[in-house]
Amino acid sequence: MAIVKMSKFELVVFAEQRAKILKALQKFREVNFVDIKLRDENGEIDKDAVEGVAKYVNNEELTHIDERLYQLSSAISLIKKYDERKTRLRDIIHGNENYTFDTLSKKVLTYDWKKITSELNSIGVQYSQIKSEISKKYTRYDEIDLWERLDVNPMELKKLKKVNTFLGTIPSKLKGDFIEGISKLDKTYYEELKIVKDEVYYLVISSIDESEKEKLSEVFRNSSFTVENLDIDAVPQDYKNELQKEIGELKKQKRKLKAQIKTYSEDLTDLQAVYEYMQNKKLRIVESEKLAQTKNTVLIKGWIPTEKVQEFEKVVKNEAGSSYYLTLEEARKDDETVPIKLKNGKISSSFENLTGMYAYPRYNEIDPTPLFTPFYILFFGMMGADVGYGLVLLLATMFVLKVVNLSSQMRKSVKFFFYLSFSVIFWGILYGSYFGAEIPGMWRLINPSKEYNTLLIGSIVFGVVHIFIGLAIKAYMLIRDGKALDAVYDVLFWYMALMGGMAYLVFKMKNLSPAVTSVSMWIMIVGMVGIVLTGGRDAKGVGAKLGGGLYSLYGISSYVGDFVSYSRLMALGLSGGFIASAINMIAGMISGSWVGMIFIPVILIGGHFFNMFLSFLGAYVHTSRLMYVEYFGKFYEGGGKPFKDFRTENKYINLDD
Template sequence: MAIVKMSEFSLFAFDVEKEALLKTLQNFGYVHFSNLTEEFGDESLGLEPVKVPHKLTEIEEKLSKVSSAVSILSKYEQKESSIKAMMEGNKTYSFEELEKIVLDIDYIALADEILSLSKEKDDIVQKIEHLRTEIDELKPWQYLGASIETLSNTYFSDITIGTVSRKLKEKLIEIMSEAENGYYEIINEDKNNLYLLLISHKSDTDDLIDSLKNLSFTKVKLQIKLTPDEEIKIREEKIKKYELEIEEIENNLKERLDYLENLKLAFDYLNNLKLRFSVSENFIKTEKVVFIKGYIPTSKKDEFEKSVREALGNVYYLEIKEAEKENPKVPILLENSNYAETFESLTGMYALPKYSEIDPTPFLAPFYTLFFGMMAADVGYGLIMLLGTFFALKKFKLSDAQRKSIKFFYYLSFSVIIWGFIYGSLFGGVVKIPGLIDPANDYNTVLLMSIAFGVIHVMFALGLKAYMLIRDRKILDALFDVGFWYFALIGSIVFLLSTMGIIGGVIKTISLVMMIVGMLGIVATGGRSSGSIGGKLAGGFYSLYGITGYIGDFVSYSRLMALGLAGGFIAGAINMIAGMVSGLGVVGFILAIVIFIAGQLFNLGLSLLGAYVHSIRLIYVEFFGKFYEGGGPKFNLLRAKPKYINIK
């Protein structure tokens, strides 16, 4: 239950052996490379960055082709239900198995076929779209019963077609009624335009057109020979022909669905192959020798040495030493119990610990579980979580990440059930069960209990800070930064309780002394880093002022009561509404069932969301804020995260 102990390695090998080495190390997996191009940037030393091989460009091109082919074929795949898909899960391969399968597949030729068919289909689709655009242009003129050639100008007259705004129809009629040598006919109209046929004497055409321009007249020139209706039919026939061609192409694509699984394997393989070549950017080299540096888990030192020996024989130089504790570049890999590891995502969302810190995960896990259960407290909700997650863990074939997420809520369900029994809540009281506390009436008890949990939580965080300081042999710092605060806070809390008559006698005097000693200690040591006496005192008093922040922290835990009460009241309100409706006969009874199920599911989601977010808030702000900084880099395995399979 800690940060995995790391060892730093330095490796010199011949550059020509680099690819074989990386292939072997990728099978090993647990290696994190340091970026030496940043560390040794001076080429005057005879060292230069390893150039990314041309092969990487080829891999990226192949990856792009395979990715596009998978995307195209996936459109025709019959999707299984999400539950069935989760039950079957992704297949698992070792990296060696994956490589062997993929290298026996001519996946590029297959991808090229699919891309060629897809391009052919896209070209036809564009032709169809072009034809449909032409049809849309011709449709307003489909009632023009003559071909465009027939409507050519005569010796004495001009024939013009065009559009006028429909809003100006009356103006059109007025203008055309005044035209002595002009004739017009409205061929069609829509909500915006009138489609006109104009016949005019050649001597009057220009004047007529100019007068119509005031009506937004726009000339139209149709590039067709037959009537618009005949031209539309010709294009519709072409579209039908093209659609049959598309159908044939799609059938050809569907026939290749059996190869989709192979293409997915090729995608995940190429993704890892790309990573294998791209990590070379971290290395530096001379003319013939490459220098590689990085980190491995100390527990895998022998396995790492064996992998290097397999790839390079005896022609290499390898040095492995324990990673320096204070080195901020040491990558972080966490190792926890089955229970605690499901909470590692919470630590990761905040920040991974530095190598010099402690892993907070096993310490946050029980508190998070406690807080989550207290806020979502209901036996019914907990049982739904328990049964749902248990079924998923037993029946679904999950990836490691999915399994951890499900187990996270599996463990939390027990806390929700326990707190549901403490509060006597089963779906908001739909069935009465005896509880130790009635939160609706004993809310003061729940509030005091919430704040008490907060005091314990914060004190525990300070204890972890003290442990880290003592571990680093900073005993006085532990006394000054934690010990005096323990005295001040515990003394203040106990003294406050004694003034309320809850505690009396000699304890009151002891608590007063503790409080004073703690406060004086904080004032005396809080500004110790300052160079002057005035600065030390000012810093000390400012540190003591921080006690107000602790008060705010303790009060913040009242949300444990507030969210628990809110969820219970909403559930109770849903039950009340369902009960009122149930008395309205058979229809009312059915409606009551619907209201109960839908309402309780809604409240379940709301309660779980609230408990999830606010528990995180208490951990990140009140808990981590006292001892934890974080900021360690993540240990990057020499494995790309697979998309379609699991790699063991």
Template sequence: MAIVKMSNFGLFTFDSDREKLLHELQKFGYVHFTDLKEQSAYLEEGLETLEIPYEVSEVEERIQSVKFAMDLLKRYDDRETGMKAMIKGKNSFTFEELEKKVAQFDYEPVIDKFRELTRKIDLISQEELKEKAAMEELRPWRNLNYDVRLFRDFQFSEVFTGTIPKKLMEPLKEALGTLEETYLETLSEGKDEAYVVGLTSKREKEDFNEILRNHSFTTVNLSVSGTPEEDMKKRKESLEKMKEEKKKLQAEIKSMAGHLARFEEVYEYLLNLRLRYQAENNFLRTGSVNVIEGYIPTDKTDAFRKAVEKTQEGAYYLELAEAKKEDVSVPILLKNGKFAEAFESLTTMYSLPTYDGIDPTPLFAPFFFAFFGMMIGDWGYGIILMVLTGVALKIANLEKGQRLMMRFLFYLSFSTIAWGLMFGTFFGAAFPGFALINPSTEYQKLLIVSIAFGGIHLFYALGIKAYLAIRDGKPLDALYDVGFWYMALMGAIVFLLTMVLGNLPEVLGTVSLVVMVIGMVGIILTGGRENETAVGKLAGGMYSLYGISGYIGDFVSYSRLMALGLSGGFIATAINMMVGMLFDMGIPGMIAGVIVFLGGQAFNLFLSALSAYVHTSRLTYVEFFGKFYDGGGKPFKLFRNKSKYINVE
């Protein structure tokens, strides 16, 4: 259980067998390659790095082409979404099944067809923009009910079309009063300008021109056949034809939307193919021989050996040995029982253990289970959480990560129910006959319970630290770093209790004081033992003893177990009070009350669960892990791409 035992391998194989080898190892999956370029000893011996194969760029192009097709088809995807999609889940394939399905799908001609269709759609869209722009330019001239081409045939007069700032229209009209053979008409007005048409004789043309220039006239040449209204109508008809043509092209694409699932399979296959080629970056070579190193789980060595043998037509050399415990470069895989496995994401989120370390998951899981439920503390909420997650686990085809999260919440629902029964709370309502502790009135008792749990949590963490020291052959470190702290802390706690309670035997106070002093003296004498000088050792010991103030802060931190439980309970009670007031208002109030109850309690459940998760994680990471756990391990990288659209087994 916990940290999976690893074996490291060294493999010498002919370059000609590399592609078949990588293909078989990817089917095997559990291979973590070592980047040999980082090992200078090999390079100094004359080994060369493998060049990135040209196939990588080729596969990258194919991935982009497939992604183009997927993005196009997603616009027309009518598959189930939301809850229905979660229940149905992703399709699952073995690696061999995925390869066969992809081989049966000649997708490149389909992509070429998509490119041609989208090219035509783009061209039509460009023409649409041009037509719409032309219509917008003509819109202000719609009131010009004359064929614009006739303006060019006048022998004794001339027509001007253009715009003038609206604020200059009045001065313009006054200036035109001096001309007898000139006419100006305003066809329409925009925000800041007026669209005008002017008619003048050849004799007054120059004067008219001068007046227009003086009033900021801008000429607009109307390139239309017929009237502007007729031209706009023709363009509108043209737009309708373009719209219909686009619909036909889009309908043709939509008719192939069923290919989306197959393209997703191709996409996942190509990502794995790219990973396979990129893996060659980790290898070295000498002549025609490749040098490959990495790690595999020890319990899979036989399957790994068979995968290698299956691909080697020529001679090869394979060396397998169990990884050394002190080797911090060994990648980490965790393996726990069904209960602890649901909590592994919390360890991963913080930091994986090193190979010579300890997996903290099964150690903190029971405490996380208890603390989470205590912070919510309502058996009504627990039942809702249990039913929702239980149904999801039963009927939904969830991927591994989703299933672990549902199972995580499913387990926590039982803790929530248990604490809710102890507190006697059901959706914020009290059930006095059930309650062992009433949070709303016995908050001092609840605080004592919270601090007591904190003490157990902290002393348990120190006990793990002692175990690790003894395991590593350092029993004195266990005494110095844990034993003396046990004596100091437990002695101090008992001594304070004898002072506060007063009815405890006097000898108990004396013994606890002696134990506390012995522990403190031991911390002072050993806390700075790594320093070289006597003064340094003593100063280091005094500083270590000062760390007792940190323990006081740690104990206080566990008051959040009480605080979160009370806050969620008070919010639920407030919601119930509002519902009660609404119910007193008759049938409309009852309807509103039901809505407020369901919405309010659902929101409070979400808020309480989120707060419980965050604060329980904080107690785990800071107070618990801070006593014994460093982490720092690197994750084992499966020789598989993480799937997004399907499950590859």
């Protein structure tokens, strides 16, 4: 239950062995490569660089694999878009296909994926072109539809020599002005064809007489007449009919291509497996750019877990024979470049994601996961406290874990809530809450709705214990690093100030033992004096040291705020319980009628599921906050770089070792 010990390796192999070595190391998995720097931050050649050594670059191969991935992705998307197979419960339970690294490699060799993707992409291009063509024809149809009442060919109108013809539009608000003006012209004919939104469509035929032309131009200007060019050689209605025929033919072709796409449905899982293989192949190419090379050799640097050293050496030997040079060195505790890999027990490992969300520890720190896991379980249950809600969570997670084929990461996530469900049930029993209801005669330790003061005090006591354990961990880390005096200054004095202060207040307010009151007061004073004298010890000058110490003592106010923060343990537990009771009350109010018999199950099931979601979401967020702010703030800094396995994160398959 700690940070995995790491060893750094340097491996030199012949250039022709590079691909085989990288593939073998990807199967080995637990390798984190180091980017070999041959130039510094300013682009200058690094002082440690060796003449004749250059970075390994293979842009051509990377471009090629990206093209393959794009083709595969397009083919997969096309099948999924038109796959009409229903998602059944058994498909969900089956989950992703399971592969080992070897079986995945064999799949790529035996399955003719290049032919399938080529065919699918060709069909996809045709399908897209036809869709685009249909869209264009519909747009054209809508344009011609505006002139559907025109019963002559617009090209024939343009050929008339003794009259001028115009097709155009005017704003609806100027229709009156247009009609009034054009009606005064003796040698001009107009016909209203259509009104659409704010525009009116007209056909205008007028004499070529110059006087008439001038008068008509004046009318056009006054009514904002816009001339339209209808460039079709047919009567609009006939043209529309022809467009409809063309659209119908295109739709037939579209349906035919769609049917072709559906015939590839069975290829979906195979293509997805090939896609994941190609993603891992791309990772090998990308990671190889961290390597360095000479004319005949390749230099590889990286990190591996120390416990895997022998297995690593065996993998290298199997691929390179005796033609390699390998050095291994255990990482130094203070080396900040060491990637961090966590290793925890059965329960704590399900909580590692929470550590990662905050920050991975540095190599010389301790893994906080097992240190916060018991508190997280305890506090989550206290906020979600209800036997019914806990049982629902327990049964749901048990079903998923037993029946559904999950990836390792998803299994961890489900186990996380599985372990939390026990705490929810435990606190539900203590509170006597069963889906928000009380069962007469059933034992309970505390009634939250009446004994909320007791619950508040208990929450703050939990907070005090939680924070004091955080300080104890800090003391352990200081002593471990040979800083025993710092443990006295930064932990023991705070213990004395806080514990002495709390004991003094309690005994003084309750008029209890005067002796204990006096002793606790002096313990508090000694602790405070110690903080003032040592809190600014790193500053220069007496005044600066004293000022730093006083500022450190002022930090006692933040501890008070931290203690009060734990009141959320009571608040969220109460809110969830009250909402659950309100749901039951609403259901009870409408009982006794046939309407109630219909809606009561909906109210109870829907209401409690919604409240359960809110309760668990609130518990997750606020418990995490207590860990990250109040607890980690006392001993944990983080800042480590996570160890990245030499594998991609798979979304279509489960890739086992």
